[in-house]
Amino acid sequence: MTTTDSPRSSVSSASSTGSSLSSVPSKGAASDGGLQAPAERAGISWPMTSFFLLAQMAGAGFLSLPMALNNTGWLGAPMMVLLCAAVGLAGVCLGISWVILEERWPEEYGNTVRQPYMDIAYRALGEPGRQVALWSVLLTIIGGTTVFIILMAQLTNAITSALSTCEWVLVYGALLLPFTWLGTPKDFWQASVMAVGATIIACLVVFVMLFVTHEDDPFIQYPNPTVSSFSLGFSSILFAFGGASVFPTVQNDMKDRTQFWKSVIGGFLGALSLYLPVAAAGYGLLGSTVEGNILLSVGFSPVVKFAIVTEIINLLGTYIISFNPMGQAFEEMLKIPSKFCVKRVAMRSSVVLIEVLICLAIPDFGLILNLVGGSTVTLSSFVLPPIMYMRLVDNADNPKWPKRSIPLWLRIALWEIVLIGIIGGVTSTVFAVIDILNPDSFGKSCFADFTP
Structure with missing residues (x-):
């Protein structure tokens, strides 16, 4: 991703591809879901767009879903379906919002x-909205890439005892550092294929090995959720389905952007078909003994180790792609030239150093995942998209703009999504912070070994 000097420039998501949506309105007017079909253009098809959306969601999030069900109880299974549908609807709204921008400007x-999510926020909510969207996406990327480092260190430590998890954090920080100095990644479709492939392999291995290694245990427990645990489960599920801020970026690369709604449905159905069986099987067979990382709950046979190595490779590539837009956004803010130079190296190295320090202070990926999922992911995926869409549709400042309207049922549904996002997000964030500040969490810190 790159940034520009316009007031609406900012940061896009880690992907370099895109997606679109809707149906063609009649007589030049646009209904709530209708989008004017664009002129013929080069780009990707809606099935390929679905694949890229799935690649954006597929990754580290599924590893914590069995624990999310442990936190929410079996109510988490239908909640997973509900949140999947809600974020999918928000994604459709983002797609329509982008087409509105194309119609009006x-x-x-x-x-x-390159930064359509921020452009939507700017046109719908002004400069304050753009800043909120910008920092929401930036903090999501920082939190997500930090989770990737912890996960890579944890997974590597699980298959080799050569170094501790804390030491592997330092190794991966040093390994990734020079790759963060690179410029804008171009056409990373290989990385998307790798991400989806790695996640499919890991999900299949976990699902099969859960049944192969399972031994009947009459003492398996399924504890009732508390307000605190339920909120943390909500965060984990949201993190797994996060990534809505990249949807308009993907849509921009489509041949027919009016077909984006099909891509959203395909992408989310694909994610749900991977996530739900693993989450249900993991919690159902292991109960309260399930670990925060499900890959570490199925033994370490050769096939499991292969899945772990595949997931590590996936995380390495995802980290590099995800870090780049964040680095370019900070360079834009600090007026650093968009070329390889000492200032770029210093700035990006500083960000990596901060992430490594966070990893050493909180070497539990679940704690950071819950914080990011409950706060910035909820804001960018649940709260902002419906509000921006309704603001754009309701804006009739120019009588030449195509007339649009939102049916009452859809407006109610969108406000319900916003309300759920606000209540769930605030509650989850509060309990995630409390969880991080818990003395037991500090006892797990890598710095605890150095205290007198």
Whole structure:
């Protein structure tokens, strides 16, 4: 991703591809879901767009879903389906919002734009909205890439005892550092294929090995959730389905952006078909004994080790791609030239150092995952998309703009999504912070070994 000097520039997600949505309105007017079919253009098809959306969601999130069900109880299974549908609807709204921008400001948005999520926020909510969206996405990327480092260290430590998890954090920090100095990644479709492939392999291995290694235990417990545990489970599920901020970026690369709604349905159905069986099997067979990382709950046979190595490779590639837009956004803010230079190296190295320090202070990926999932992921995936969509549709400042309307049922549904996001997000964030500040969490810190 790159940034520009316009007031609406910011940061896009880690992906370099895109997606679109809707149906063609009649007589030039646009209904709530209808989008004007664009002129013929080069780009990717809606099935390929679904694949890229799945690649954005597939990854580290599924590893914590069995623990999420342990935190929520079996109510978490239908909640997973509900949140999947809610975030999917928010993604459809984002797609329509982008087409509205193309209709109203074709001179600015007629061609591919690199920061469409921030542009939507700017046009719907002004400069304050753009800043909120910008920092929401930036903090999500920082939290997500920090989780990747912890996960890689934890998974490597599980298959080799050569170093401790804390020491592996330092190794991966040093290994990844020079790759963060690179410029903008171009056409990383290989990384998307790798991400989806690695996640499919890991999900299949976990699902099969859960049944192969399972021994009947009459004492398996399924504890009732508390408000605190339920909130943390909510965060984990949201993190797994997060990534809505990248949807308009993917949509921008489509041949027919009016078909984005099909891509959203395909992508989310794909994610749900991977996530739900693993989460249900993990919690159902292991109960309260399930670990925060399900890959560490199925033994260490050769096939499991292969899945772990595959997931580590996936995380390495995902980290590099995810870090890049964040680095370019900070360079834009600090007026650092968009070329390889000492200032770029210093700035990006500083960010990696901060992430490594966070990993050493909180070497539990679940704690950070819950914090990010409950706060910035909820804001960018649940709260902002419906609000931006409704603001754009309701804006009738220019009588030449195509008329749009939102049916009452859809408006109610969108406000319910916003309300759930606000209540669930605030509650989850509060309990995630409490969990991080718990003395037991500090006892797990890598710095605890150095205290007198």
